[in-house]
Amino acid sequence: MQEKEVYDYLTAHGVKASVQRVAVMQYLLQQMGHPTVDEIYQALVDHIPTLSKTTVYNTLRLLMEHGVVRMLTIDGKNANFDGVTEPHAHFLCHQCGRIFNIESPSELLAAPPTAPQGFAIETADLYYRGVCPDCLAKQDT
Template sequence: METNTTLNYLQAHGIKPSLQRMAVMTYLIEHRTHPTADEIYTALHPSIPTLSKTTVYNTLKLLTEKGAALQLTIDERNCCFDADTSPHAHFLCTRCGRVYDMKLNQAELIKCACVPDKFQTEDAQLYLRGCCPRCAALNMDN
């Protein structure tokens, strides 16, 4: 991704750019694998030796607070992150651990919930768990 694109994206979300913030955001945008903070740190540390895990965690916290990224808790063991902040669902393959994006009609999802009067819904997340087609095919081969 171009540096200007990441810079503009951060500024549009009210985030003051820094080398570390730019690197983390660029990584998220370029790697749609829903990485964990540790995966991001491991990938970026060789090219930014002064980068600390604390900086990565703090950057991810800032990105999620400002709406520039999503924090996913689909897997109770790991928290992962997504640069795609548009309404969509996530599917966790319980065999390989990969997280997939799924199209979602958020308005329809909210209608499915019995939200009591006077509650105002701001966001809805849908997590699905099961077996992905790749793992299912591998299971059939055995």
């Protein structure tokens, strides 16, 4: 997405689009991976020298509140961020640590199981773990 499109996207979701917010959102939408706060900061600080990690944290929190970013805790150690908010599953390669978006049967993501009496399910995450094709290929050689 171009900067103007990201600006319009954020504005349409009720987010006041600052230079930092547009840069963080654009970076997330351009990444095929799921970066951490540190990775986002390192990628953007050379282009926005006044950027701080606190600004990145606060921006991501705001974007999550407005539903334009998802936080993943698939590996139990890191918070990773995803700019794709449509229902989908994630795959963690336990060898290289990369996280991939993967399609999953829609019935697994669209209709969560019936909640016990008195519970209200608001979100559901579906994670798979295993070995990615690149790591499998390295094993075969």
